[in-house]
Amino acid sequence: MIREAVEQLIIEDRINPNLVLKGYQKAKSIWRETWNNWANSADDKTLETRLAA
Numbered sequence: 759m760i761r762e763a764v765e766q767l768i769i770e771d772r773i774n775p776n777l778v779l780k781g782y783q784k785a786k787s788i789w790r791e792t793w794n795n796w797a798n799s800a801d802d803k804t805l806e807t808r809l810a811a
Contacts, residue, residue, distance in 0.1 A: 767773045 764773070764778060768775045768778065
């Protein structure tokens with residue numbers, strides 16, 4: 759649904775496709791960093807315990 763809306767905005771020249779790609783890459787990078795920080799935190803719980811929660 760979101761993808762179709764973004765594609766339509768690109769077709770209508772209402773947004774720059776290069777900026778969409780940059781934003782996607784930045785969001786993906788931040789998500790990976792957050793995941794790695796969470797997975798490698800100094801908490802005494804194991805990753806399996808956290809994933810089961």
